[in-house]
Amino acid sequence: MDRRKFLKQSSLASSLFFVPSFVRAFEEVASSTLGYKRLVIIQLSGGNDGLNTVIPYRNDVYYKARPTLGIPQKDIIKLNDEVGLNASLKPLKRLYDKGYLSIINNVGYPNPVRSHFRSMDIWQTATDANTYSQSGWIGRYLDHYGKQPHSAIEVDESLSLAMKGEQFNAIATQDAKALYNLSKDPYFKNIHKHKNDAHLSEHNLGYLYKSMIAAESSAKYIFETSKTVTSKKEYPNNKFGKQMKTTAQFINSRLDTKVFYTSLGGFDTHVNQLNAQKRLLGNYAESVEAFVEDLKDNNTFKDTLILTFSEFGRRVKQNASVGTDHGTANNVFIIGENLKKQGLYNNMASLSNLDDNGDLKFEIDFRTIYATVLDKWLEVDNKKVLNKAFNQLDFI
DSSP: OOHHHHHHHGGGGGGGTTSOSOOOOGGGOOOOOSSOOEEEEEEETTTOOGGGTEEOTTOHHHHHHOTTTSOOGGGSEESSSSOEEOGGGHHHHHHHHTTOEEEEEEEEOSSOOOOHHHHHHHHHHTOOTTOOOSSOHHHHHHHHHOOSTTSEEESSSSOOGGGBOSSOBOEEOSOHHHHHHHHTSHHHHHHGGGTTOGGGGSHHHHHHHHHHHHHHHHHHHHHHHHTTOOOOSOOOSSHHHHHHHHHHHHHHTTOSOSEEEEEEOOOOOSSSHHHHHHHHHHHHHHHHHHHHHHHHHTTOGGGEEEEEEESOOBOSSOOTTSSOOBOSOEEEEEEOSSOSSOEEOSOOOOSSSOOTTSOOOOOEEHHHHHHHIIIIISOSOHHHHHSSOOOOOSOO
């Protein structure tokens, strides 16, 4: 196959560009079923308002800063005498009552950035605010510890920076059957005949060839393994609910995958925040509760840890449009069956001692959470992945 023909036809492979660039025989895949720890990451894109999620309802400063946006005490799910949850999080409260939830407050990083794209890059690459990286923290985990092309899967149409490594990438798919059908296209079959062509030594073409070869094997394994399980649990009928249902199917089929990545967008609530956030948080909580119940029914929840984050919180004061603008520190949710510290992991940030921009001061560097998950849950050396040492927390 000549170069021109390859480039012309390669647009057919566009949905497979984000699979790993390495090839591995699937006959060697271990069929481990017990004790196989998995991490599920949920990204709340847009900057969820943490103060109207985990609410300091006894703090007068909260209501003075939010005269129309502050949530009345009667509408808050109380966790203790000081703190409560948004009413849309009733399903999450049920997980809280069972000891499955740890809420880590005041999470951020030094010299915070209020740009969505840049702050999300920082969270996904686990770098300092003034450092740029082309690899994500899960991607680097794959570089060092990935064993198969499907060691990490993003349940979506494209791959986030978090899942891209320096050598290997994760796989992005939200429909195992569609990915498998695409991989059976005659064009991809023909690729195998040319895998030893001389021009494979050229970086771009070689990468693309190997990516598509890996994609075919990966797609077949993911489809044939996951189709053995059908979820009977009812999930919300929306994109995020379907993402979580697909993730549960992957896990319950004992797919040999360590990390799953999902996302729920729409949290950039500059205008009329109350109804928008209520809907989004309800979608999140209902989907996560269904997901946990689905895993429990299949005896896989005990080996699954769920981490939920957003790229930043919002300003303490409401704006003129009954919304909130970009802020800094936020809360992170950790969900699992055997948490060492359940409930509120730490106190909420002071609302009277803010930074120079009127934002919450962060207390916990988000990378200490990553380091804890890497070392204590995935059981790998966090310094190899994060490129520096961070203190660890004790929630797991």
